[in-house]
Amino acid sequence: MRRPTLDGSLWTVLAVGQAAAPAPRKTLQDDPAFQRKNYQENIEKDAECNRSPEWGPFRAQLLQTEEDMRVELAYEKMMEWGLENVTKVDEQSKICLLGLVAMQFYFAHMLLFEVGSVEAAADAFRMMDEHSGALHPDLLDQAAGYGKTWPISADALDSLRRALLRASAGGGTGGPDRRRRFKNAFGLHDEDWSQVWGSWRPTGAAPERLAGPWGPWGAAQAGAPKPSFRVFVYDPDTMPALRALTRGGSFCKHNQWGMEVALHDWFLACPCRTDDPEDGLNLLGHDHGALSSSAYYRRMDGGRDHIFAWGSGMAADGPFATWRDWVPNAIFLMTEPELWNPYKEVVQASYAPYKDILVPGRITVDDMIALGKMAKPFDERSILGHFIGWPRPPHPSVMPPEECQNSSCPLNVRSVLLARKGEEMLHVDVDVPYMESFLGLTSSLFCFVPRGKSAWSSRFFQTFFAGCIPVLLNDRYEAPFGEFVDLSKAVIKWPMTEVDALMEYLKQLVFQDSDRLLELQEAGKELRCWYAWPPSWVEWSWLEMNKSKFNKTCQDWHLRNAYVAVTRLLATKAGSARSRFYWPNAAATPTALERPGAL
Template sequence: MRRAGAGLALLTSALAAPKKTLQDDPVFQKKNYQENIETDAECNRSPLWGPFRVQLLQTAEEMRVELAYEKMMEWGLENVTKVDEQSKICLLGLVSMQYYFAHMLLFEVGSVEAAVDAFRMMDEHSGALHPDLLDKAAGAGEIWPISADSLDSLRRALLRASSGGGTGGPDRRRRFKNAFGLHDEDWHQVWSAWRPTGAPVAPVGPRGLGAARPTAPTPGFRVFVYDPDTIPALRKLARGGSFCKPNQWGMEVALHDWFLACPCRTDNPEEADFFFVPHYTSCLINHADTFAGCDTKQLCMPTTELFEEVLRESPYYRRVDGGRNHLFVWGSGMGADGPFASWRQWVPNAIFLMTEPELWNPYKEVVLPSYTPHKDIIVPGRLTVDDMISLGKMAKPFTERTVLGHFIGWPRPPHFSVMDPQLCQNSSCPLNVRSVLLDLKDTEESMHVDVDVPYLESFLGLTSSLFCFVPRGKSAWSSRFFQTFFAGCIPVLLNDRYEVPFGELVDVPKAVIKWPMTEVPALVEYLKHMAMEDAERMLELHEAGKELRCWYAWPPSWVEWSWLELNKSKFNRTCEDWHIRNAYVAVTRLLATKAGTGRGRFYWPGAPPGDLQRPPAI
């Protein structure tokens, strides 16, 4: 660290004035397709798409795919470059064309593989639009004959058909792997690693078992996935899978996709260990116009009422006390309280897969976390494939890093239950740890700390620093913690109540420093000493982080365009065995320990599986 000042000067030089803010980042700039959607959703200005739209609407539903295919070939839209060009001209026309083609390939031709190839490109384009915007632009089917619901339904159908494995039988076109790249031997490792009885994994019999095909390894548990196609209230909660999955809350979509394509899924609720309730509320509530009067600043009553309606009408919810066999994913700092304010009355015993173990600052009236350690599972936020790969490419070799510490972020006071936030507004209050860190900008030349900068500058800091600070913000969890591992930076948690995901599976202290958040001055001296005198221990932390990071990845399924990027980019150079060492597998292993052999309420020798069987007459 003798060259720390020079290293920071080089980094600062690379980010020369004029200073840009976060709003200058490309992610916030208007996209090429947006003006066309807003001013000409009918695409009447296009000599190709305007007439096509009129002709499509005038064509009988069952004949539309032939028209779509004819135009696809005529306009050369099997060429990806041409497709990208046309998406800027008439995004909804392109999505409509791709939808009809994928739907036909799945339901008429019966080829999951071909349907996925068609859907994958549509997923990339439709994912650019919030589901409400898509429906508005489509005019409720009057302008373009598609809807967010129809796209979501097709996505779910493809994932259900993609569980893979087993012999399959003569009437099934069998895929060797499932939608997430796992084959039978991979699943054998998943199930055998956490077998409660320690018994070997038996093969599934000739009749199959839920989505698990004959000869495949018997799943360690079975999960029934509530279907939005059959539950109107749930359909409102689980909208826009393609739109919601790429963001930091996307694990709500990712785990829905995972269970749909998992051989552990069963469509027979009588044999289920768990009931998964899909929803994308972290994404939808963070877009404040999705539900009337609902954003991240107050509890959301519209979504609360929808959850209550789903459970009130469910024939499975009351089988056990407090929803004990139900699974929910909560992907934001709001926890369960924001989207489902009455959860303590409805599902106090449900298993929550959640990012947030603590409290959300805007909810000062909520003083008890929705996370319960003995039953819930902390999961990581979702990083995109592009972010994981980009951070890896930008990362400087650890021995060449000359910046001691990095932090980019806004000041945040503590939660109201800890102390009055008005009394903790700046660095004079140690609990406002972000303000304390930001003050280092003027006192420590070895630090790269700042506020309100574009993502690129933050990424440059992450990939040029030895240590990266992860302080508490509006709540405990932060995507920056998981970014540090892919950036090759040693994470320093200043977040007293945060629990690192999957500590049951991995040795977190080997890769992470967790320091009392009120002791930043002592921390700075400690890190300086380590950088100068204990390079060997720093390298051990760094190498352990490289081993740990893949457990915090949510790889895409094969219905997403990023699946191609995942394989084309050789992501296995970052995570050699990414398909069996990832966040999905970690969640699956931890859930397996919560599934007991006595899952039914009643059982006796010779009884059929399920909860509702009647005792035999004697």
């Protein structure tokens, strides 16, 4: 058996001893992510917690107690059982998860709405979020007996989460109705906002846009520091049509599509938020049902002042297939610039470069930290190229899938890569646990990012945290934030049908230009923090992030992250008009003309 290693700028081949007998091959289904969770038996077999001599009686007493007195009972038992201790909380979560969530919910609710301490409420909610976020909202409601077994619901938890984020806008006074606090829920304070906005403007911005009462492009306005536009976030508590779309934010934020939740959290806690829907851009949910109950989406032509977030490969065409009839001019914050294979009949992408903003998928803090810890120094990386994934044909609009099923079809670039499995210097495989993929990411010089079911892939953003140089094999994909980040310094983008030539080029680069490899990797380190979605302080991972090496990975993570990038780019999309029609003394207009902006 022979293994290649990198020695300076040359590849050398070292002979190693006879390998031991291989262990049974594991597949993706063997990964811990797909294994039964510790809380499941507790929820399925004893949601009432009657097996526990403490929690069963507590549940009965809680249900018999008046609503406004339940927090006193919850606090009494919390102190009696020592549940301010994190270790004891984790132990009790395995005995009575829903009881623990109910106790912490009442405590956090009291701290926010009765005591008025946002910081203390966030601490309590964060503890609850770690446990409630493990449950799908439908499972939580079912296990709670829809309020009859435990007096909690997914909607109530969601509402409290949003209230906390709204109350934690911080970073300035924010007007007479907002309590001043030094930092907001994402760690930004007054001076940070001036750094974010004061010295930056989009390439090609007209000089006249830099003048005016706000100074530099996007500089802070009077009051709380905020950009020269404001965002109104629709509230599911007042718009029932939105509740189904926003259920279970604590649960849904965990996956690669969780940036949809993250963006809503960001704008709720942002000093740029306005509580007046007439005063700014409008951040909405997903479908025409929500629009039907809104009086504001018709204010501008085609919803031009509305923002939608789309996380999956289906983009807007899945959850909102009729968007062109309702909001053809709305701003989309989306991961997908191309077409999604399962939607064979869709031939026009919902992404429009002139109005939309491409964003990265969400990588968890745990993954970013783990990849950083596992990343090997460049001179210890023994693999030239890495790819783990399933074969995918192109979209039917490009070529009939039945005519492009294997590696004989260059457009099926994943199959072309997988056909090289077993080749020396390559780590290529399919259907393996996530850890196997992480090992490849952190041990390889180059990581291939081919087109899959659609253009975007979370693997692209993982490569930067793994210290691997991404090689895009995706002709129709442009990575996010190219408006102000020079991707060509950190990324190789190669024609997807020229894999053979690519392999020769990469070997030549290693043999003859190893300094260029280090330059690409260093540029990737500078770029990677723009692709991070750090958690807010209502999430347990906020603590993990602040006590971990993530602060060394991204030392200025509160200033250089995907939220800041999106907010910057929104400045180029916002217009000065607040309605389709306007004139002086509009309020005194005869009713026959209706108000400005109405149809």
